[in-house]
Amino acid sequence: GAGVSQSPRYKVAKRGQDVALRCDPISGHVSLFWYQQALGQGPEFLTYFQNEAQLDKSGLPSDRFFAERPEGSVSTLKIQRTQQEDSAVYLCASSSTGLWVETQYFGPGTRLLVL
Amino acid sequence: DAKTTQPPSMDCAEGRAANLPCNHSTISGNEYVYWYRQIHSQGPQYIIHGLKNNETNEMASLIITEDRKSSTLILPHATLRDTAVYYCIVRGYGSSNTGKLIFGQGTTLQVKP
Numbered sequence: 001g002a003g004v005s006q007s008p009r010y011k012v013a014k015r016g017q018d019v020a021l022r023c024d025p026i027s028g029h030v031s032l033f034w035y036q037q038a039l040g041q042g043p044e045f046l047t048y049f050q051n052e053a054q055l056d057k058s059g060l061p062s063d064r065f066f067a068e069r070p071e072g073s074v075s076t077l078k079i080q081r082t083q084q085e086d087s088a089v090y091l092c093a094s095s096s097t098g099l100w101v102e103t104q105y106f107g108p109g110t111r112l113l114v115l
Numbered sequence: 116d117a118k119t120t121q122p123p124s125m126d127c128a129e130g131r132a133a134n135l136p137c138n139h140s141t142i143s144g145n146e147y148v149y150w151y152r153q154i155h156s157q158g159p160q161y162i163i164h165g166l167k168n169n170e171t172n173e174m175a176s177l178i179i180t181e182d183r184k185s186s187t188l189i190l191p192h193a194t195l196r197d198t199a200v201y202y203c204i205v206r207g208y209g210s211s212n213t214g215k216l217i218f219g220q221g222t223t224l225q226v227k228p
Contacts, residue, residue: 003156033215042202043159056213068116091158094215100214101147101206106158 002026004107006092009099013082021077021110025094028063032075033104034067035091049075050098082114124223125131127197135192135222137203145205148179149186151216151220152199159175159202159218162188199226 005024013019031050033068034061035043046065047066048056051072060067064083079086089109095102120138127133129198151165161205163170163177166187176189190197200219206214 025116035216042200043216045215045217048213048215050213056215060213076186093158095214096201098214103161103164103213104159104214104216105161108158 004051004092004094004105006090006107007112008054008093008110010111010113012014012115014041014115015082016055017114018078018080019082023075023077023092023094023107023114025073025075025092025098029071029094029096029105030072030079030098030100031095031104032069033093033095034075034077035093036061037089037091037109039088043068046077046090079112082112085112087114119205119219121192121201121203121219123220125164125223126225126227127193129191129195129226130192130228133193133197133224133226134225135188135190135201135203136185138185139186139205142183142205143207146205147181148177148186149204150175150177151178151204151207151218152197153202153221154196154199156172159216164200164206165214193224195226195228198226 034046037043045059050052064080066078091109093104093106150162151159153159178184200221
């Protein structure tokens with residue numbers, strides 16, 4: 001079946017521009033996570049949704065980062081007024097239930113380059 | 116969640132077993148050991164997890180020491196496609212735990228022909 005998909009796969013933005021990154025989780029999956037991966041580093045947690053509820057946004061680095069999942073399926077991560085330090089791969093993952101122990105399935109990521 | 120320590124890199128000959136170690140000396144009784152890997156330019160992929168017993172699936176085996184302070188991921192017959200960064204993650208339930216994964220630096224495994 002279809003896995004987690006993300007779009008666009010690559011995004012180049014000028015400093016100060018707003019960007020929107022999309023995640024399509026596996027159909028029916030309750031939980032959705034966003035991670036940020038800087039070059040040469042492991043992924044770092046950004047935020048977590050259970051259905052449409054954003055239950056944890058402790059990893060968002062600043063108020064320029066905003067995520068939503070209005071209908072409990074597709075999610076969008078928005079970065080306002082992008083800065084060079086926002087350059088990273090943004091990964092989305094989903095899991096089938098809200099149980100913490102569930103396996104997370106990752107998408108291929110969106111590589112964001114801010115010039 | 117307990118911290119893990121992994122060697123930064125390892126090499127393995129194609130067709131041989133790859134044994135990737137992980138130290139997690141502060142693991143608590145209700146914490147699991149998870150392994151994910153990340154092939155270049157892809158998202159992380161789940162491999163296996165365990166609590167205290169050894170586990171095996173179609174991808175790998177996980178050996179956890181009796182005191183649970185360390186574990187080893189075994190890829191029995193490594194292929195070139197197993198070249199990746201391997202992450203050992205300790206994961207447990209906590210009052211503020213939403214299931215997020217805490218990745219370290221991982222081990223870069225290079226499988227050589």
